[in-house]
Amino acid sequence: MSKIIAITSGKGGTGKSTICSELGFALAKQGHRTLIIELDFGLRCLDIMLGVKDNITYDLGNVLKGECDIYKATTPVKLASNLSIVCAPEDPFAKVDAETISNICNEMRKYYEYIIVDTSAGTNESVFDVVEQSDLILVNTTPDPICVRDARLMSDEFYxxxxxxxxxxxxKVDPDIFKADIIPDLDNIIDTVGVQLIGVIPSDNEVVISTGKGIPLPSNSLAFRAFDAISKRIKGEDVPLSFKVLLQ
Ligand SMILES: Nc1ncnc2c1ncn2[C@@H]1O[C@H](COP(=O)(O)OP(=O)(O)OP(=O)(O)O)[C@@H](O)[C@H]1O
Ligand SMILES: [Mg+2]
Known part of the structure; x- marks a missing residue:
């Protein structure tokens, strides 16, 4: 059974693409065939985050223009044997409709256990429809009240x-709050957004280094443990939300 997972947020810069690449690395490392489809038109970044910027011959833009099929536009990630990427079109105004993207996702279900869809911030109507039809929506926010409010607005619309x-x-949670395991502010965020928590990720400079270099996170980093735990919860494993457990 394959699962389409869409990552969304109200505001930009909350970490959607980072979450896509790190969950992709985590699921692939656990042996699952995983495909990332980047729908942030005109603002591709996952080729850098996944270390394949010099290997992209075709992207989703070529597929939408009928210049190649989706298989040709799928690039394997060198550093993760089970992970592949379909990069976003370089043209910010590339024409797309939700049905075409949904058809592509459904076609790829045959070959991948997890299809992770990266989106742009806010609302592009077609991308919104694709997210709405996914099997799991990961609503992403930082602790910033503006991001939290916008996450609520997005989530309400999907509901x-x-x-x-x-x-x-x-x-991007303060690592000291993360380590202390005392989270009154995080409880408020969960209440405000009104969506069940699947994980908290600390602000960690290793994330910036790894995504900049296009390599997986070091397995002893705080962020790695957070992403590893989230990927296992996505699979239905019972990993406690307590950070103390993560830090053991
Ligand atoms: N947990 C983290 N710790 C430290 N830096 C982070 C973390 N998560 C993301 N970042 C940094 O925040 C910036 C924005 O991240 P990213 O590009 O993933 O956000 P985004 O939501 O995809 O942005 P956009 O809305 O523009 O697509 C990047 O510089 C990234 O390295
Ligand atoms: Mg992004």
């Missing part, structure tokens, strides 16, 4: 349209 399979990721 209104009938997608109840949403989980919350709070990213």
């Amino acid at each position: 209104k349209r009938g997608n109840k399979k949403q989980r919350l990721i709070i990213n």
Whole structure:
């Protein structure tokens, strides 16, 4: 059974693409065939984050223009044997409709256990429809109140349209709060967004280094443990949300 997982947020820069690449690395490392489809038109970044910027011959833009099929536009990630990427079109105004993307995702379900969809911030109508139809929506926010409010607005819209399979990721949390395991502020964030928490990711400079170099996170980093735990919860494993457990 394959699963389409879409990462979304209200505001930009909350860590959607980072979450896509790190969850991709984590699931692939655990032996799952994983595909990332980047839908941030005109602002591709996952080729850098996954270390394949010099290996992209075709991207989703070529598929949408009929210049190649989706298989040709799928690039394997060298550093993760089970991971591949379909990069976003370089043209910010590339024409797309939700049905075309949904058809592509459904075609790729045959070959991949997890299809992770990266999106742009806010609302592009077609991408919104694709997210709404996914099997799991990961709503992403930072602790910043503006991001939290916008995450709530996005999530409400998905609920209104009938997608109840949403989980919350709070990213860029102060590492001291993360380690202390005392989270009154995080409880407020969860209440405000109104979505069940699936994981908290500390602010960790290793994330910036790894995504900049296009390599997986070191396995002794705080962020690695956070992403590893989230990937296992996505698979239905019972990994406690307590950070103390993560830090053991
Ligand atoms: N946990 C983290 N710790 C430290 N830095 C982080 C973390 N998560 C993301 N970042 C940094 O935050 C910046 C924005 O991240 P990213 O590009 O993943 O956000 P985004 O939501 O995809 O942005 P956009 O809305 O523009 O697509 C990047 O510089 C990234 O390295
Ligand atoms: Mg992004």
